[in-house]
Amino acid sequence: MDKQYFRQISQQTLKNPIFVQGLPGFGNVGKIAAYLLVKFCGAKPFAELYSPSFPDYVSANSKGICRLPRYEFYAAHMEKNDFLIMTGDTQPSFDDVRAHYEICGEILDFVEEKHCNLIITMGGVPITEEKAQVYVAATSSRLALEFMEKGAVIYSRGRIVGATGLMLGLAKERSLEGVCLLGTTTGFKADRGAGFSVFKFLTKAFGNEVKEGL
Amino acid sequence: MDKQYFRQISQQTLKNPIFVQGLPGFGNVGKIAAYLLVKFCGAKPFAELYSPSFPDYVSANSKGICRLPRYEFYAAHMEKNDFLIMTGDTQPSFDDVRAHYEICGEILDFVEEKHCNLIITMGGVPITEEKAQVYVAATSSRLALEFMEKGAVIYSRGRIVGATGLMLGLAKERSLEGVCLLGTTTGFKADRGAGFSVFKFLTKAFGNEVKEGL
Amino acid sequence: MDKQYFRQISQQTLKNPIFVQGLPGFGNVGKIAAYLLVKFCGAKPFAELYSPSFPDYVSANSKGICRLPRYEFYAAHMEKNDFLIMTGDTQPSFDDVRAHYEICGEILDFVEEKHCNLIITMGGVPITEEKAQVYVAATSSRLALEFMEKGAVIYSRGRIVGATGLMLGLAKERSLEGVCLLGTTTGFKADRGAGFSVFKFLTKAFGNEVKEGL
């Protein structure tokens, strides 16, 4: 395999789709939030992305069947805006910065082709004292304020690393609009609470109330 | 040298060949098993693969003659299925993940060209308590079960790293079938016992009984 | 994003421009000196450079608006020579040496296109005892002596690492002339004093006296 490639899993026609991304990372917040969103929306597998910049292993499932690491895209048909949700097993190797730019670029090509009019990335942000909050950064001041009014806190403290930040920066370079939602988390272990906070904020922001018992 | 290349060593016509790979790795299990198979089958040198992603050294033999690190392919003519056996001095640099994907892809091109109908990779799997076993993971549930019936244990515990796993994942992406046989080993030093277990399992699975005194 | 690219911010006609570069690095001396020069000259934003070899993060400002790391070019219209000033958020990853050569090469293409007749790079140089000085290294003996007469000390102690040195070496390969001005600094933290020394030396060398109270 020389280059990344997409494999189409199903045909789906998306209406006014919003792209939502949650990958493994700090506290695994983004991935957990994306997983909850896929379940909540009953999203269907749509496409997969494979790349020679992903790590060189396969994962075996309970039946001993193995597969390459990949990104997965799910399509969810909602009342207002459809969702195109992306999650995955991994991020490219820490050292291979150029691969990060290339893969995010390929995904944005795909996202533009599907006519997504908003990019939402989800991740975790480290805090020292425990206080559950969702921070927002955006490609424009208007969008940052819009999500602040919905209850998020403006993220004005510096950097957002990895695909969570890079997708937004590269989207802006293409004049696409986007926001990044960051759940506060204290540790490196998977933080289901922070993932749930981001998921809940997102669904509420787009007009769906989540019951606490989920 | 800009790109990897194959050098043909001899002309061999293979009947229904099975591709078997054993490279250096955990406990050197894969390489030892491949070496034993080459000896057992009286396999003949067939081709060599050189790559700019292999380490930058030469090895001098007892006469002071030096050569580049390489992968070696051997052809074995058997009763039922012929074997195309691959082993080698090394794996690409740990850091150069992209090279792993590229080289495995080139090998699969070669393997498809030779009409191999099954891919078998061999390696080691770390265990804490000593118990000699051969684990199996596969590209399909049918194959995993078939090798389980022959005495292997389903490998359902996660990842298979390096070429041992990657070849299988990439084979699956091309709709090729394959299995990975993993011998249990406790340490990092060369584990001849584990290598022998995998070799013995493999030969028995394909209808050749190995005498213990080998 | 596969390749670095320039984005033009404004149209500026430069007369006999001198290219001046100050990037983050040892003691942040180069970046601080460039920043002071931009302020002192009232330089205007001119162009930006983005690259897939820059780190994979975005920076959020006080309003939560985020952007990719970049190099920034400013144009300053002066009495004698105009300045084309470059500064930036970062340098390419330490490991990706090839990217350093490529990006410096792209910048030199840009600088030649703008008819800059002199390249000045600014940086810090580590010292053990505190003594504020500006060292000079150059592409020719004539230039080194010219700046020595203006008060700099010849830098004859070995290497100049990163873009500060590489730009000069690559400029020389193109038969462009250039000097490197290095402010002495004792530590790794941002050294405003050393940055100011380099800035003051530079402005004086080109006929502008800086008042101490700046």
Add this chain to the structure above:
Amino acid sequence: MDKQYFRQISQQTLKNPIFVQGLPGFGNVGKIAAYLLVKFCGAKPFAELYSPSFPDYVSANSKGICRLPRYEFYAAHMEKNDFLIMTGDTQPSFDDVRAHYEICGEILDFVEEKHCNLIITMGGVPITEEKAQVYVAATSSRLALEFMEKGAVIYSRGRIVGATGLMLGLAKERSLEGVCLLGTTTGFKADRGAGFSVFKFLTKAFGNEVKEGL
């Protein structure tokens, strides 16, 4: 700079030239031996090689004039065989294995173009007890024996890392003949004694006696 390139310094017609390489490395033996050979033969600067895989610094000389790291080629006109001698400031980054293969390949293209009929690489080999010796490894058994008869010891202990070994391995792949001469050294600091031993062995092997007082 995107690619390595050669710069011709002078025109030289070489008769039956032998290529001799000594680069920085273990004990700096190869570089010292090449330096002594250049001085002994009165060799003249012939060409330079620049590469984006060399480290990203410039070196300033005593006059503050700086230049990029490079490989240097010298031509020596001798009674029997002329020498094309290569030395340099550096080797490519340890991590960038692919660059090692590429640069060695480019040099071999250059060496073949100049009709060199033998490749000699010089380096150091670590030993624990001090015993000055020159080891030899070669592309063929005949050559190894030929240099053994001249007083070298067959190197049959494994690997020769970096350009010293790689040039020989790649030369062999092109059906060029070559030998590697390794001086024993105990430490990592520059070992002038070992460098002198390799130099003295080489000149004697090609019919020039070196007086001890050099």
